[in-house]
Amino acid sequence: MSLDAKIPQGPLAEKWSKHKFDLKLVNPANKRKYDIIIVGTGLAGASAAASLAELGYNVKSFCFQDSPRRAHSIAAQGGINAAKNYQNDGDSVYRLFYDTIKGGDYRAREGNVYRLAEVSVNIIDQCVAQGVPFAREYGGLLDNRSFGGSQVSRTFYARGQTGQQLLLGAYSALNRQIHAGKVKVYTRTEMLDVVTIDGHAKGIVTRNMITGAIETHAGHAVLLCTGGYSNVFYLSTNAIGSNVTAAWRAHKRGAFFSNPCYTQIHPTCIPVTGDHQSKLTLMSESLRNDGRVWAPKTVAIAEQLRKGAIKANEVKEDDRDYFLERKYPAFGNLVPRDVASRNAKEMVEDGRGVGGSGFAVFLDFADAIKRLGEDTVRAKYGNLFDMYIQITDENPYKQPMRIYPAVHYTMGGLWVDYNLSTNVPGLYALGECNFSDHGANRLGASALMQGLSDGYFVIPYTLGDYLAKIGPKPVDTKHPAFEKTKQDVVDHVNKLLALNGTKTAEAYHRDLGHIMWEYCGMARTEEGLKKAKGLIQALKADFWKNAKVVGENEEVNASLERAGRVADFIELGELMVDDALMRRESCGGHFRVESQTEDGEAKRDDENFAFVAAWEFRGENQPEVLHKEELVFESVHLSQRNYA
Amino acid sequence: MSEFKQTFNSSLGKKLIMALTGLFLCTFLIVHLGGNLLLFSKDNGFGFNVYANFLTHFPPIEVVAYILYLAILVHALYAIILTIKNRKARPVGYAVQAKSDATWSSKNMGLLGSILFVFLVIHMGDFWFKYKYTNEVNFKEYRTDLATGQTTESTYTPAAADFSHSVSTENNVEIVRVKDLHARVVKTFSNIWYVLIYVIAMGALSFHLLHGFQSAFRTAGWVHRKYTPIVYGIGCWVFAVIIPLGFAAMPVYYYFVNRG
Amino acid sequence: MSNGNMNLTLKVWRQKNAQTAGKFVTYKAENISPDMSFLEMLDVVNESLTLKGDEPINFDHDCREGICGMCSLYINGHPHGPKRGITTCQLHMRTFHDGETITIEPWRAAAFPIVKDLAVDRAAFDRIQQAGGYVSVNTGGVPDGNAIAIPKVIADEAFNSATCIGCGACVAACKNASAMLFVSAKITQLGLLPQGQPERYRRAQSMVAQMDEEGFGNCTNTGACEAECPKEIKLTNIARMNNDYLSAKLFREEEIHEEQHG
CATH class of the missing domain: 3.90.700.10 (Succinate dehydrogenase/fumarate reductase flavoprotein, catalytic domain)
Known part of the structure; x- marks a missing residue:
């Protein structure tokens, strides 16, 4: 199958405007006939839920924490970039675009990154209007600071808690829509699978983490805003609960996983x-x-x-x-x-x-x-x-x-096109969950920008186009696909609960982390990666034989939750190693020891690797299939990064 | 539900009632202490008795007095209502409670208030009730020679049962006949138990106001970077020190010094 | 112990769910490094419980860096333990000494029913925020970020209130289980900023009404909340809330319409 990123034609600076005009619209009166499922309530999830609900769609929002406000976006410290040029220091949309493309070591799409830089200015305005207390100067105007990888001062911040303040802003917008009855929020609810009907995502299967109830939810589209997978390393700066399960289960239902080896x-x-x-x-x-x-x-x-x-x-x-x-x-x-x-x-x-x-x-x-x-x-x-x-x-x-x-951060994630749609129609990925904007390396203060850009200013446009095309015919959980997927989830949970070995899931997680850090961490070699693959496969086999899960499904069961997540991390770990093995070049966060300059710096191989790797799941214990989306650079000239 | 009813049924509305009645009672304390300072004048109770008489017979003051009694009852009633609600808010307590940074007085307002309420019953039963509704307080006659300013006194037995007081002038001598509350004071404060009760109650008053005065301002929403420290100062020095000390000095003074 | 590690006795509240009765159960925590965080110490205990086939102690936690507000625990009589200005996940075992007995309880409040063991349900906080903890602006169509100048001191003060992490320690610390520090922090943040002015009085009323409905106690200005707040939110916030609420109720002429939903 060919991967169409659906980048609009035309000059870089006009792509997004033109695309917005070309997208189909949903009639205001029809919007309330659509149900949207959004998993995750971080910057991307909360902003998308609020914005879509404001437009009139019915939103169901899910998070595994006890409140939407706890999502791990809250822990971001530094700031958020925007090409406001408030400092008169020569910043512009193009410069932010250029810095981001270069910072990502030329492994991101020009079109996406330019759009990101373009809407960055709207994000600041939106957050200020919500009452986000950004740092200000004595004159009362917004303050900026500079951040790594750029020569202008364009980072907006709220002391060392910018992520917290932005998330609470998005959370407040979400709360307003909950109060208005347009969003129904499900806390302490973990998504365990995606339901597809005729190749389109039409719902999800969840587990209520208090009662253990396995439930199905139907919608016209499913948005995954579930963050990154840094916890595959066991030790990371992510929250303990951050996990790849939602994205991974979507991957196993057909969504391609891109550039998993790009980790920051x-x-x-x-x-x-x-x-x-x-x-x-x-x-x-x-x-x-x-x-x-x-x-x-x-x-x-x-x-x-x-x-x-x-x-x-x-x-x-x-x-x-x-x-x-x-x-x-x-x-x-x-x-x-x-x-x-x-x-x-x-x-x-x-x-x-x-x-x-x-x-x-x-x-x-x-x-x-x-x-x-x-x-x-x-x-x-x-x-x-x-x-x-x-x-x-x-x-x-x-x-x-x-x-x-x-x-700290994972640039890889579910493959999405320019509309943030995965290759499974109706299934979208926003924020860190997708792979799209940071290439092989993310610059500081860009993660918050991307999460909010996707949620506030991209998905409200691009989702409408899909919804207008499929029409408002109701989706019902009575469809046999829901029962079938639910049964798969029940079977999986029961399989985990049956594990009565001698080692906790946490211990397996720690082992996995050691392998990943050692062989797929800051520097990677062909030999080490091959060794890691064997170790991970052995770990996986051992897990399903010797892991121990206690308690039952029908209660709060941290042991079960952890085991499910670790099982998915192990599988992801193997794919990361495959991806790192395949990419015989150094770029951004991916350093292959075999590919370095004489000075020991990362050496890209633009001839052979200027593409997005998109992996397709072909069944349990089957090798994944690689699809390549060639990266086309029309505006920037590819050069070797040089910071000496 | 009317707007006002809704307001005063809310948690903040109920707290406002506590704050306003509390502050009103605080202003009363100043007046009460001021008048009672007459107890320290060595005039055999002349000034004090006249003052007591004035308080009980001047109609506007009487109206204020009933507002005052009402304020005490409302303050106590809302304290009970709020306490019940607060208890319901934590049905299961903690097994371990460490010493917290909150002041002792702030955490024991209910206890302190209860002590004060019991004290008020004793105090009013002793003086106010006996003064107004019984014949246990005798009359006294003060004769002041307006030329010399000399005052002499004697007991007076009224002819009519409903006699309350009289002021007349005969031959340049002013004759004042009033109930001798002062004698009642002397008698009461000769009892060490009463003295102790009063001193303890004033201790309770001190701690109650140490927290209560400034807390009332917070509850009413009156905080200001510049003025709040002043409110704290007044609450501490005036209401938690001077006023309770002033009141407590009276029984002590009468017990040890002025035994009639 | 020679390596500086500690042996501790834990008295932990165990309760299967909100419907069943709970009790304290005593556990030994052995060979605990002083460099561990309190939650890592519980991880160690849980790992051994799990291997014995027992159910691990359930507690809420997520970011483990003091910002998500998910962790709780009433430790030796203090929410988030004995040290000031931190959350339980930032509490390190070097705060305790070898041989010590540590009592761990859940937050206690009628409005925070127990989920399991040490975890409580703080959805009441979300409902209070939903009642009005926002500025009603839709995405898009907002003025430029620099269109309104906001004095730095005001922005900083609003920020101080905005640092609330919604953990519930204020409720846990208050002898009346009052939520007023939490509620007032949001009312103050938005009440200070120009963006929050249009809804300032409406917001105070709806959030206080929801707070009352949830069954929290009343504030008696003891300041226990301020002392135990991991983000050191000031008691002054409560006075500001009182002012906004009472002004709205007693002095503002405009009628308050609650919007109808259906």
Whole structure:
């Protein structure tokens, strides 16, 4: 089958306007005859639910948390980009587009990215109107800050809690529609399957996480806004509950999964302290504006540091290697995330890691404190320092911070066309759940932009076109397809409940994480990936033999929930490895050791790999089939990223 | 439901009633203390008795007095209603409760208020009720020589049963005949148990107002970065220190110093 | 223990669901690293319970970085444990000492029925927000973000109220199980900003009405909520709410129409 991305013809800057005009509309009086199912209530899900309900559609909104407000978008710290050019520093829609395409290492679609940059300005206006308390200057106008990967100041922020404020804005818009009776929200409800009728998505199967009831819901379209899959690594900055199940089950019902190997590793996270660790905490990238990253010059000094024989402060200036400043004099500590992360990993592999585990490098503020004074540093980063003290019990005003990269975001996801539709008609994917806009690497402050762009300003237009074409004929859960899919889910749940081995699902998850981090993490090799594939297949077989699930279905059962998610993560892990094996080039977050420049930088292979990989599921334990969507660049010239 | 009924049935409306009646009672305390300072003047109760008489016989004051009694009852009644609702809001309590940052007084307003209510019953039964509705309080006659300003006193037995008070002038001597509440004060405060009850009650008043005064302002929504500290200051120094101390000084003073 | 790890005794509230009675059950938590978070300590206990075939202790949690508001737990008499300004997921075991007994209870409030063990149902909070915690603007057709200048101090103050994570610690801490800190934070945030003015009085009335309907207690200004709030939301918010509500009810002339839905 051929993948048609449905990018509109015409000049880049006119594609979206023209497309909006070409899309079919649903008559206002007919909108209330359509039911839309939206899974997930993060930035994409909540904004889509509110916007579609405002238009008049009936929306059913689902989340596994106890409230729509808990979705993990809430944890985003830094900010949201928009090409407002409020700072008069030369920003424009085209520049935001260009930065994003380049930042994504030329593995995203021009049309999508341009549209993203175009609607970015509307997002800010919308959020301000909702009462989102963005940071302001004394004159009362919106403040901006700069962020990695760009040379203009275009990031809007609300202290270190931008994601929280934007999500609460979208949540408030959602609440308004719930109050108006246009949205019905189902909390503590997990989506476990998609129902398709004649190849079109017509509903979902869910499990009520309090009563265990397996239920079916019908709609004219299903929107998956279920976030990313970083938790395949077990340890990531994602919430514990973040999972791939909704997207994965959709994949198994025919939706293609794209570029799963594109994962973003964030350089400034708090290092792991032990096996007990359940998640990693990120500290804003902004720390690198004033902090200097270093590791000891010799393994001997590193060893002494690890044993606690000497303290970081006692290491002489000459014995320190400020490796980012040394290797990238132009960008210094502000190189993109993937470069900073990979270099930290190299230090550790070189035996020069610090901290009890050896899996850390230093981020030192001593110079900044000397230059600016402790008070200024406190004013800028106080909340981050407090967080660090809270977690590590160490004082970064006196000692350098220890940092290490952690998985943070996944650029890959369900394949969607320009309309955000997957290859299964009626099934849409929005936000981090889809693969579309970030290419192989996402720039800081772009995730919030994309989630809200999809939900507020894209799907309200593109969904109408599909709905107008299929017509408002009611969909009924009495159709046999619903009963059949429901039975599949019941069987799957029962299969999980029957597991009575010797190892918890959490332990399998931890094992999977180790494999993924080791072989499909910051640097990947053919040999390692092949080994990982075998390990994952063995893990999968072991899981279905030796895992232990307790309790029953008809109650709150965290053991069952976890087992279901881990089972899906294991399958996804294998596909990620396949994708990483197939992509014999380095690009963005995907670094193949075999493909690097003489300086050890990522080397793309535009000749052979300038395509979107879209994987098709062909049955349990069958190899997935690769489809390629060629990327066409009409406006930008592909160049090697260079930050030196 | 009418708008007002709805308002005062709401949680915030009920709290507003508590706040406004509380603040009204606070203003009364100032007046009450001011008048009672006459107890400290060494005139054998002349000034105090005349003041007591004035309070009970000047019609506008009488009206205010009934509003006051009403305010006390409403304050107590709403306290009970709110407490019941609050208890219902947490049907199952905690097994462990740590010491919290909330002040002791703020968490024990109900207890303090109950002490004050019991005190009010005793206090009013002792003075107000006996003064107004019984013959247990005798009359006194004060003769003031208007030329010299000298006052002499003697007991007076009214001829008519319904006699309340009289003021007359004979030969440049002003004769005032009033109920001798002062004697009642002397008698009551010679009893150490009464003195203790009063002192304890004033302690309760202090803590009740320490929280209550400023809390009333919060409940009414009157907070301001500039003025709230002043409200705190007044609540603390005037209502939690000066007023309770002033009231408590009276029984102590009468017990130890002025025994008639 | 020599490696600095601890052995603890946990007294945990176990309750199958809202319909059945619950009780405290005692567990041993052994070899606990002081670097663990409180929830990771529970993970360890749960892992061993699961392997024994027992049901793990159920508790709400998600982001584990103090922002989603999902975690709760009343630990040794404090919501979110004894340290100030943090959530349970940010509480580390180094706060406790070897041999200590830790009592873990769910939030206690009639408006927060127990779901299972330590997890409670906080849907009442959502319903209060649905009653009016928003600015009624549709997507699109809004003015430019810089069309209205908002003084920095006002924006900052609104932000301080907006940091509420809706965890319910205020209700848990209040001796009256009052939700007023939570409700007032949203009323204050939107009441301070120009965008929130058109619906300011309407919002205060509808949110307070819903709060009363949910069966929360009344505020007696003890300040326990402020002291236990992981985001340190100020008590002043409640006074602002009182002001808006009472002004609306007693002094605003315009009639309040509740829109009809059907």
